[in-house]
Structure formats: C-alpha cells, structure tokens
Amino acid sequence: MFKIKKKPEKPKPTVLYNIVEDYSEFxxxxxxxxxxxxxTEDLVAHAKILAESYDVxxxxxxxxxxxxxxxxxxxxxxxxxxxxFACLVxxxxxxxxQTFVLDLMQFAExxxxxxxxxxxxxxxxxxxxxxxxxxxxxxxxxxxxxxxDYRTLDRTVAKGGDIKYxxxxxxxxPHFKRLCIMPDGRxxxxxxxxxxAQLHGxxxxxxxxxxxxxxxxxxxxxxxxxxxxxxxxxxxxxxxANYAKAKNLVAGxxxxxxxxxxxxxYNDPAMMRGLARKTLNVRS
Numbered sequence: 001m002f003k004i005k006k007k008p009e010k011p012k013p014t015v016l017y018n019i020v021e022d023y024s025e026f027x028x029x030x031x032x033x034x035x036x037x038x039x040t041e042d043l044v045a046h047a048k049i050l051a052e053s054y055d056v057x058x059x060x061x062x063x064x065x066x067x068x069x070x071x072x073x074x075x076x077x078x079x080x081x082x083x084x085f086a087c088l089v090x091x092x093x094x095x096x097x098q099t100f101v102l103d104l105m106q107f108a109e110x111x112x113x114x115x116x117x118x119x120x121x122x123x124x125x126x127x128x129x130x131x132x133x134x135x136x137x138x139x140x141x142x143x144x145x146x147x148x149d150y151r152t153l154d155r156t157v158a159k160g161g162d163i164k165y166x167x168x169x170x171x172x173x174p175h176f177k178r179l180c181i182m183p184d185g186r187x188x189x190x191x192x193x194x195x196x197a198q199l200h201g202x203x204x205x206x207x208x209x210x211x212x213x214x215x216x217x218x219x220x221x222x223x224x225x226x227x228x229x230x231x232x233x234x235x236x237x238x239x240x241a242n243y244a245k246a247k248n249l250v251a252g253x254x255x256x257x258x259x260x261x262x263x264x265x266y267n268d269p270a271m272m273r274g275l276a277r278k279t280l281n282v283r284s
Contacts, residue, residue, distance in 0.1 A: 193211065
C-alpha cells in the first residue's frame, strides 16, 4: 500500500491587529492609523515587527513593550534627526498598552513640558501626542475600547474581550500593508521595504529613499512616483507611454515632473479606476 504523505503545514502568518482605523488623511502630525488587538499579545512577534519598523534595537523594544518608557533616537553626526518612540504600559491593566512616535517638533515640545511642568518624559510625550490627533480620535480615546460596539464586531474580534494594545502607526512595515497603483490600474499591496523593492525590481536603498523623501525613480522604461501626503507615501507606477507623455508636458508646458505625471494619471482611465478603488478602500 502507498502511504499518503501529508503536506507540511505552512506556519500561519502572525496577526498583530484585528481592529484598524485609518486617520492618515488628517493633517500631520496627527495623521495616524490606529492598529489595535483584542487577543492576547504575542510579545515576541510584536517586538520584532515594531523594532524593524521603527529602527529600535530588539532588546530595547522588548523592554519597552514590557515595562513602558521611551526610546530617544541617537544623533547622526551630532545632529538629532528623529524624535522618539514611546510605549505606555498601565501595569494595573486599567487601559490598553499604547505605542506612538513623536517627530522632532513634538519631541521638543515634550522636553519643554518636562522642564516647565515637571512631568516625566513619557507623560509629556503622551500629552503632546494626544493633543495632535484628530478630534474624532480624541473622543474615542476617552472611551473604553475606543467606544466600539462589541455587538456589531466580528465574533473572532469580540471574543478576545477588551483591547490589549494599540499601536498608533505612521510607518511602512511587513504587517502594515499599503497600496501601489500599477500602470494597468491594479492595486498591489506591499508590506515592508523589502517587499516593495522586490515588486518593482529596485534596491532596498532606492526603495527607502523614495518612500521617505518622495520623488521619482526610473525603473527600466517606466517610472515610480511617490508623493508624500500628510507624511504618508502615496505610490504609483507609470508605464513607458505615460512617462513619455509626462516628459512632453514638462518640455512643452514647463510643468514639474510630478505635476505632469499627476495630469497624465488623471487622464488615464485604467489608473483612475485604480485610484477610485484605493479611495474606497481607505474610506471603508
């Protein structure tokens, strides 16, 4: 008799969040995405993903997620280029764990509050962060479990009980998908920079520069365009034909290349269908 070999089961991908609310359309620095979890925290996976996403050493991220506190980014050539990462842990369990980042201006404001009001840095950071988020989110943060009606939630979400942690995210990571509009109008999801680079056949350094700084990048005869909107990257890839049309607009009308690409994209039916679907996904 023949033995039927069972296919080895693929490990299930780690699920960090089962509640996601998008506020990225609001003005910076309050343009966050609320990523929450009602199930028990997988500390190892959570720490690994956040460490990779925010350039924080893994051991320090693990400590932060366990004990709470702040990580101040080191200076680069004597210059402070980033603010801080913070994790608020209520050891009594009265409120969910929360993580967020402050930019340089917010960090300076928090330090001023420490000096002027005698606050701890974590309390000052939380105060600064919460004052900058949209009013709608402020109201939800004052309510238990973000004011969610558990009767309307999916059973797999509701069965976890209270929210265990909330990450207020503004990054691009393997567990935080973003959409890229392709030349044929398809919307392709990518997670971390590595996945984004592989999709477009570019290097990690090219991907990092494009996503962080915006602009354009030639990819063979096509072009990738990234516009930073409220601190968030919006990416589209243009075909060789549309790239040529944009170059003609630059030469003929004196437009900036990004403006020319936008005009070409808005006149391309396939890309406009992709943009319409992207807008619906954000609003849903």
